[in-house]
Amino acid sequence: MNDTIAALASGRIPAGVAIIRVSGPNAFLVVDKITAVSCASQHPSSARIAKLYTLADRTVVDEALRVVFMAPRSFTGEDVVELHVHGGLVVIDEVLELLYSAGARPANPGEFSERAFLNGKLDLTQAEAIADIIAAPTRSARQLAAAQLGGTLTSKVNSVEQQIQSARVLVEASIDFPEDVGDVDDLALGRIVKSALADLEELQRTARRGHLVRNGASVVLVGAPNVGKSSLLNAIAGRDRAIVSPIAGTTRDTIDVHLDLGGIPITLTDTAGLRDSADEIEQIGIDRTHNSVRDADIVLALSSDDTPPICLPDVNLDSQIIRVHTKSDLSSVNAPRPDTHFISAVTGEGIDSLIQGIVSRLLDENGGTSSDSLIAINARHAALITLAIEALNRVLLASAARIPADLIAVELHDAAFQLASISGRNVIEAMHREIFSRFCIGK
Numbered sequence: 311m312n313d314t315i316a317a318l319a320s321g322r323i324p325a326g327v328a329i330i331r332v333s334g335p336n337a338f339l340v341v342d343k344i345t346a347v348s349c350a351s352q353h354p355s356s357a358r359i360a361k362l363y364t365l366a367d368r369t370v371v372d373e374a375l376r377v378v379f380m381a382p383r384s385f386t387g388e389d390v391v392e393l394h395v396h397g398g399l400v401v402i403d404e405v406l407e408l409l410y411s412a413g414a415r416p417a418n419p420g421e422f423s424e425r426a427f428l429n430g431k432l433d434l435t436q437a438e439a440i441a442d443i444i445a446a447p448t449r450s451a452r453q454l455a456a457a458q459l460g461g462t463l464t465s466k467v468n469s470v471e472q473q474i475q476s477a478r479v480l481v482e483a484s485i486d487f488p489e490d491v492g493d494v495d496d497l498a499l500g501r502i503v504k505s506a507l508a509d510l511e512e513l514q515r516t517a518r519r520g521h522l523v524r525n526g527a528s529v530v531l532v533g534a535p536n537v538g539k540s541s542l543l544n545a546i547a548g549r550d551r552a553i554v555s556p557i558a559g560t561t562r563d564t565i566d567v568h569l570d571l572g573g574i575p576i577t578l579t580d581t582a583g584l585r586d587s588a589d590e591i592e593q594i595g596i597d598r599t600h601n602s603v604r605d606a607d608i609v610l611a612l613s614s615d616d617t618p619p620i621c622l623p624d625v626n627l628d629s630q631i632i633r634v635h636t637k638s639d640l641s642s643v644n645a646p647r648p649d650t651h652f653i654s655a656v657t658g659e660g661i662d663s664l665i666q667g668i669v670s671r672l673l674d675e676n677g678g679t680s681s682d683s684l685i686a687i688n689a690r691h692a693a694l695i696t697l698a699i700e701a702l703n704r705v706l707l708a709s710a711a712r713i714p715a716d717l718i719a720v721e722l723h724d725a726a727f728q729l730a731s732i733s734g735r736n737v738i739e740a741m742h743r744e745i746f747s748r749f750c751i752g753k
């Protein structure tokens with residue numbers, strides 16, 4: 311961190327303005343080489359207009375707004391200069407080249423945030439939240455990420471860490487002062503550990519939602535030709551995306567639409583109707599249907615009064631299938647099976663309840679949602695929480711088996727260590743590098 315980095319921090323060019331960020335011990339020196347008035351003479355956290363000059367013949371490249379932040383009061387905790395230049399591709403390239411010639415080097419992906427983390431400006435969950443805000447595919451993903459940036463996850467984990475700390479005090483007192491304290495109070499220890507375990511299990515239940523909100527899910531429509539797959543796709547999407555016709559075999563290829571259903575980014579796929587076909591092109595489409603089904607999180611299996619359900623050899627789990635009876639407006643069925651959605655793409659009957667059914671099936675599949683809907687942990691948090699839960703369960707077993715207190719202390723230490731890794735207080739460098747390398751350049 312003793313070098314100075316520079317990168318474009320804003321996106322989508324051309325734009326009115328683009329922000330180039332420079333951070334490091336020589337940030338002021340570097341920028342001074344291409345401007346006329348020194349950064350040090352500018353009031354910290356203030357903006358002023360500055361002409362940017364070439365190094366060799368001092369011709370003007372652009373006129374920028376220069377914002378100066380003095381360490382430690384900046385995003386990275388280092389000296390930072392932001393140059394708000396005009397947002398054209400050429401001008402941005404030229405200014406970056408000037409900064410590199412003046413002593414900065416190109417920033418790696420996520421390197422500004424990594425420096426903020428290393429300088430104690432952010433913990434790892436907040437740094438991850440920044441990446442999540444940038445990558446958020448839906449409003450609800452952005453909302454969860456903003457809550458995490460505000461510290462919802464950190465404060466929940468901190469409160470469990472405090473419980474573990476009080477359990478450690480209990481155990482270590484009986485190790486250090488056996489005459490005064492006596493044996494570990496197993497009842498008190500059990501109470502604290504069980505409460506910590508309950509909190510961790512509640513956090514763990516948010517993992518499914520976290521995964522879905524960040525990565526999305528695929529939902530595939532399957533059924534015999536003419537059962538109404540394309541009509542249902544259009545009804546859910548709210549627009550005419552797929553061709554609908556009374557001719558069986560209309561859809562030949564898979565068609566994807568991307569939707570936000572209940573905050574989950576969904577890829578909804580229409581497929582070619584399944585039947586034995588001698589038509590070579592239709593058969594290729596049918597093979598693609600089978601591939602889509604194999605990769606699906608949810609399969610909507612369609613049937614109607616005159617089209618029986620098809621057999622789905624590619625689906626392993628019943629939990630993957632949602633049964634749908636189509637064309638309810640034409641149906642003579644009075645009481646559809648309770649596990650079947652009764653819908654009409656023409657009247658709209660049952661469509662909203664089917665959408666709700668898809669969302670709740672996705673969320674409930676692995677144990678449902680947490681009561682705290684503003685937390686949704688990611689895979690890294692989930693892995694660490696699992697290790698902490700395992701360590702705490704070993705504490706309960708050891709305490710029941712009256713195993714010596716120093717071994718119980720080791721397990722409590724392990725649980726605390728795993729939780730501290732969530733905020734990154736004890737994360738080794740290789741691990742945080744891995745996390746920040748997934749960020750975009752300039753962040």
Ligand SMILES: Nc1nc2c(ncn2[C@@H]2O[C@H](COP(=O)(O)OP(=O)(O)OP(=O)(O)O)[C@@H](O)[C@H]2O)c(=O)[nH]1
Pocket residue numbers: 533534535536537538539540541542553554555556557558559560561562581582583584636637638639640653654655656657
């Ligand atoms: N009355 C009524 N007709 C429907 C409904 N859904 C679909 N249809 C009609 O059924 C016929 C077939 O609909 P599609 O949506 O093209 O069926 P598909 O399953 O995509 O058919 P293929 O692409 O050939 O596999 C069309 O004439 C639609 O207008 C419905 O809910 N009610």
Ligand SMILES: [Mg+2]
Pocket residue numbers: 539540541552553554560561580581
């Ligand atoms: Mg179709």
